[in-house]
Amino acid sequence: MRFLQHIASIVDQKHLLARFWQSASEFWRAKKGWVAFLAVFLIVIVLLQLLVQVLLNLWNRSFFDALERKDAQALWSAAQLFVPLVVISTLLAATSVWGRMTAQRSWREAMTRHVIDKWLDKERFRHLNHMVKGSENPEYRIAVDIRVATDAPIDLALAFFSSILTAIAFFSVLWAVGGSISVGIFGTTVTIPGYLVIGVIIYSSAMSAFMVFFGHHLTSVIERLNQTEAEFRAAADAFREEGEHVEIRTDDGDKRNTLQLKLRAVLLWWRELCWQLVRTTLVSHANFILAPVFAWLLCAPKYLSGAMTLGELTQAAAAFVSVQGAFNWLVDNYQRLADWRSSAHRVATLLIALDELEAKEAPKTTPPRAR
Numbered sequence: 001m002r003f004l005q006h007i008a009s010i011v012d013q014k015h016l017l018a019r020f021w022q023s024a025s026e027f028w029r030a031k032k033g034w035v036a037f038l039a040v041f042l043i044v045i046v047l048l049q050l051l052v053q054v055l056l057n058l059w060n061r062s063f064f065d066a067l068e069r070k071d072a073q074a075l076w077s078a079a080q081l082f083v084p085l086v087v088i089s090t091l092l093a094a095t096s097v098w099g100r101m102t103a104q105r106s107w108r109e110a111m112t113r114h115v116i117d118k119w120l121d122k123e124r125f126r127h128l129n130h131m132v133k134g135s136e137n138p139e140y141r142i143a144v145d146i147r148v149a150t151d152a153p154i155d156l157a158l159a160f161f162s163s164i165l166t167a168i169a170f171f172s173v174l175w176a177v178g179g180s181i182s183v184g185i186f187g188t189t190v191t192i193p194g195y196l197v198i199g200v201i202i203y204s205s206a207m208s209a210f211m212v213f214f215g216h217h218l219t220s221v222i223e224r225l226n227q228t229e230a231e232f233r234a235a236a237d238a239f240r241e242e243g244e245h246v247e248i249r250t251d252d253g254d255k256r257n258t259l260q261l262k263l264r265a266v267l268l269w270w271r272e273l274c275w276q277l278v279r280t281t282l283v284s285h286a287n288f289i290l291a292p293v294f295a296w297l298l299c300a301p302k303y304l305s306g307a308m309t310l311g312e313l314t315q316a317a318a319a320f321v322s323v324q325g326a327f328n329w330l331v332d333n334y335q336r337l338a339d340w341r342s343s344a345h346r347v348a349t350l351l352i353a354l355d356e357l358e359a360k361e362a363p364k365t366t367p368p369r370a371r
Contacts, residue, residue, distance in 0.1 A: 175196070221273050228265040
C-alpha cells in the first residue's frame, strides 16, 4: 500500500512540475533575443570567473614558491599581480549579480503577469473557492511562491554549470601537479597515477553519501512545512474574512481550535526541520574544516620527500578544495532545491485550479441532431 502511495506521489509531482514549466517556459520562448543575450552574458561571466579562479590558483603556487626560496623580488611581483586579480574577480562577481537578478526579475515579471491575468480574467478570483486541494491562499502563491520558483532555477543552473567547469579545470591541475605516488604495501611498491584525483573523488563521494544519509528527509520536511504554513495562513485569512461579515462569538470554539491545530502542525514540522538542519550541518561544517586538511595530508608525503614544492602543495590543496566543492553541488543545494520544488508545486496547483475554471467557462457545443 505504501509503495502504491509513493508511486502516486511521484506521478502527482511530475504532473505538477509539468504544469509549472508549461507556463514558466513561455518567457524563454517569447523573448528570444533578450533571453539569448542574458544567457550568453551569464555564461561568459561564469567562464571569466573560472579563468580568474585558475589564475589565482597559479598565483598561489608562485607566491609560496617565492616564499620558500625567500625571494623578495618574486614576492613583490606576486603581490603586485594579486591586486588586479582581486579587482577583476570583484567586478565579475558584482556583474554576475546584476545579470542573474536581471534574468530573475524579468522571468518573475512574465510569470506573475501570466498568473494574474488568468486569476483576474472573468473574475475567476471570486469563484476559485479552493477547487483543487492545496490551492488556498492564492495571493501568497502569486506574491511569494512565483518569486521562489523563478529565482531558484537560475541560481541552481548557473551553480551547476560553474561546478562542472570547475571540476574539469581543477582535475587537470590535480593530475599535473600531484602526478603519481608510490606506496609500499606488504613489501611491494605500488604506483598510483593521479592519486590526488582519486583522493578527491573518494573524499567527495564519502561526504556526499554522509549528507544524503543524514539529510534524505530534508526535501519532504521542507515541503510539508511550506504546506502547513500555507494552510495556517489560509485558515487565519478565512477566520478574518468571516469575522468581517459575521460577528465572531466568544464560544465559537471550532474555528479557534482549527487555528490552534494549524499552528501546532507548523511548529511540529518546524521542529522536524530544525533537527534535519542540525544533522546536515554536522556534515557540512565537518567538511568545511576537513577538506583542506585532507588535501594537505595527501600532499605532505611528496612535499616531505622533496618531490613537491611548497607552492605546488598549496596549489594542489586549493585545487582539491575547489573540486570537492564542485562535487558537492547537490549537497550544498539540498534545501534550495526543496524550497524551489515546493513553490513550483504550489504555483502549479493554483494554475490547475484556474485551468478547471477556464474549462467550465468554455461554451459547450451541442451535438447535431440526427436527421
